[in-house]
Amino acid sequence: xxxxxxxxxxxxxxxxxxxxxxxxxxxxxxxxxxxxxxxxxxxxxxxxxxxxxxxxxxxxxxxxxxxxxxxxxxxxxxxxxxxxxxxxxxxxxxxxxxxxxxxxxxxxxxxxxxxxxxxxxxxxxxxxxxxxxxx
Numbered sequence: 001x002x003x004x005x006x007x008x009x010x011x012x013x014x015x016x017x018x019x020x021x022x023x024x025x026x027x028x029x030x031x032x033x034x035x036x037x038x039x040x041x042x043x044x045x046x047x048x049x050x051x052x053x054x055x056x057x058x059x060x061x062x063x064x065x066x067x068x069x070x071x072x073x074x075x076x077x078x079x080x081x082x083x084x085x086x087x088x089x090x091x092x093x094x095x096x097x098x099x100x101x102x103x104x105x106x107x108x109x110x111x112x113x114x115x116x117x118x119x120x121x122x123x124x125x126x127x128x129x130x131x132x133x134x135x
Contacts, residue, residue: 016071020083021090024064024118028091031056054110061087061114065121073126080122081115088114 035052038044064087065080072079088111096102 016068016079017083017086019071020064020066020068021087023067024060024062024083024087025090026060027063028056028060028087031059050106054106054113057088057091057110058113058117060091061118062121065118066125067121069122069125070128076122076124076126077119078122080118080120080125083122084115084118087118 032053035049035056039049039052061084064083065076068079068083069076092107
């Protein structure tokens with residue numbers, strides 16, 4: 001079997017990122033749904049939606065970075081940042097297509113938060129789960 005295309009149309013180097021971005025997008029969507037239910041149940045100001053959407057995107061980026069680094073098995077920070085950047089781009093494009101959202105002053109701040117959380121998730125993904133040998 002060819003190492004570059006292991007098992008289909010997707011190159012083997014890209015497959016972990018697709019899985020990671022899918023996992024991060026799923027977590028983000030579920031959190032947005034839960035936050036929407038919370039906002040309808042509790043009387044919250046509309047400004048809270050900005051903070052809650054940023055939290056949802058950040059936690060999705062954390063999961064995305066963790067998953068990418070866990071699947072790749074090395075370079076957790078780099079793989080986490082790549083997965084987080086891709087997830088942010090996907091969320092940005094979808095939000096601009098679906099609603100009247102625009103590129104605002106908060107967009108670079110959200111990018112930084114997502115990249116930071118994805119980097120942390122990447123470092124956690126590489127370092128968790130290994131059995132350490134005791135001397």
